Amino acid sequence: MLNKFYTEMKSSLEAAYQQKPRAAIRVTIQLASTFVEAYRADKNVVWTSFYSFPMELLAAFDVTPFDFEIAANLLPTFSADAAVEIMNRAEEVGYSTDICSYHRLAAGCDMLGYMPRADLLLSSSYFCDGKAKTNKTLADRCGKEAITLDIPNKISRESVDYVAGQLRRIAGRIESISGQKLDLERLRECIRVSNRARRAYEQLADLQKVSPFPYIGVPVINMSIFGNMLAGKEIQEQIYLEIVEESRKKIMEGRLTPEKYRVLWLAWFPVQPTVIRQIFRKNGVTIVMGELARNYGGRMDESLPFESLALWCLKNPYVGTIEQRLKGINEIIDEYNLDGVVHFSTDACRHSCAAQKLIGDVMKERNIPYLVLDGDMSDKRKYSPERTEMLLENFIGIMAGRK
Amino acid sequence: MSDSKAKMGYFCSLVPTEIIAAAGYEPVWVKGKAEMTAAADARMYPNMCPYIKSLFTDAAEAGGSAFDGLVFARSCDGVRRLYDVWQAYIPSKFTYMLEVPKNADDLAVTYFAAQLRDFASQMGKASGREVTVPTLRKAIKDANAARSKMRELYNRQSASPLPMAGSELFMQGLAILHGDGAKGITATRKKPVAEGAAAGSRKKTRVMVCGNVMSRPDIFQMIEGSGADVPVADVCTGLRFFERIVDEKGDDPFLSLAEAYLGVPRCSRTAAPAETYARIRDNVNRYDVNGVVLTALKFCDQQLYDIPYLLKKLNDDGIPVLFVENDYVFKDKDRIRTRVEAFVEMLES
């Protein structure tokens, strides 16, 4: 079913791209193509976490990456009801509804046989406990090895060495499932390519400071989640440069949508259809940044490939104490001339939501309107359009009162 | 530091208490507040595990931590974030976040040993008593001795009739965790296993309790009150805590501690579900158990994600199981009791 879904999605996106060649469509085509490829019998398929695993390491091999969370959780975009039916299957065998819908949906898809074959299953410890746990269960079900890339909570010589050591071992495991030796020079090249893409992304991040915002906020957030799938590949830089070009063109031609309020979006953006975009459009609200949609990792040193990739993981805003996350949030506020901050509080995402009130206190000190918007990424049963509308309208009212 | 020992609180059984003791502190497992209030919800996302909320509630209502220091551990996303909120809102004399790897291979052990050295150094600075190799070796020996006594008691529980009521054994273990030391241990049954039943009477139905953190005997008492025995409690604050024995002869005591704490028994935070299930199966055989009460704290992802897998395996192997989600303080005792009674009745029939 997922295979068919992504095959059809790929064709329709390709047709759309023919009509309107846009970079945002191209990145989604890449996503769909990668998922379709994962179903091919002649491919070595490595399940992983696109947004938290250093994908440059996989790019150094001829393997097909697959992310069970993202693959399963694009379904609600098209049918929230079908997604609920699949989640029901997982709940019937004991998956509690207190578990993140991302994983209930993935577990349901797996039970129904929708997932592709896995040759190796990788996850990281920091996004999130649930992902690493689901990875282990799914690995058990298909009789393959699950590896958790364990990311400590602090940056030190020891923690970098520890993560780098794990990455070396993971490279060894990929060698054994693919029969391909790691070519260190190729890995270094992947890191160089990734650095270039990051520089391109920084250009976009700079353009996002322009008011009115020249691009669309949600794709920017999404790209920070699944765009990392392409890290280490030339196409990532090309796509980012195309977005920069499209944005510059819009600015030059004066084709910018009028903007009244600029907000920073914290945590994730729901994949199921919601009223959020519609309300924002109606009220001239633009999401100008997401907290992960920045080059928080800086430039990587290709001469120390494993250590550099380790450091990229360790610098993630969700690793470490809340200071690491708050530092990023405060920097965005300083740089992006914002009117407000929205924290999307998806049910069961404990690590992103736990300190949302603490972030609120910091926002209060900074005199920035702050909204905790509760809902759910994928589970329609935990989302109320009325409540979302009410919370957003109130929040927009607060921002308006300060203009 | 004065002669009466200062108390160092810790939350997770992955924290090596030996290091705390070697620094001259009394290690105390913090159980949190017995009654849940809204104090935590005012500062924290409400859908956090109730143990975490009870810890926060207790300290928030008291206006600060009652301990001379607190050791957090990277046990789960929840505790990681509890640390953030705690640092911001709870006045505490000393806090430390211990890096506990999620893996258990040689890389993780080496990294953990290095973290334990830092932990020992910080503990020593806080107490004014440096942790040296001899003091640490002595603390390891003492802890092993205290745990061994409890292990012996648990070992005896494979006998029938049951030597000691499960609720009583569990509470003795808790007393040790609360810092009452080995002095709290008694090897004789003080009270009948079930109301009105004499020790050594007919062979009773035997139920094992498996799960994570628990600080009350409610579930044991419910099972015992239904007429069954609880030979073993494989929970963080039960058998698993006392089964851990650290090598006293290793060249490097930090490495020995790292190996022991990342080694078996492992809870579902570190173990793959297959390992968790293998342990349940072993204990079912070892303690001659008729049924399993699998329990998990609400919102504890570490445990909840394993439940479907464990339920399926137990069912496939024909081992009767009852899954009970609990809120740590057992507010819905009556509802749980009804389910437990029905389960025991089913086992007996």
Ligand code: SF4
């Ligand atoms: S939303 Fe949160 S809990 Fe759910 S998969 Fe993502 S990081 Fe994990």
Ligand code: SF4
């Ligand atoms: S019970 Fe679970 S969620 Fe709560 S502290 Fe322990 S591991 Fe974390």
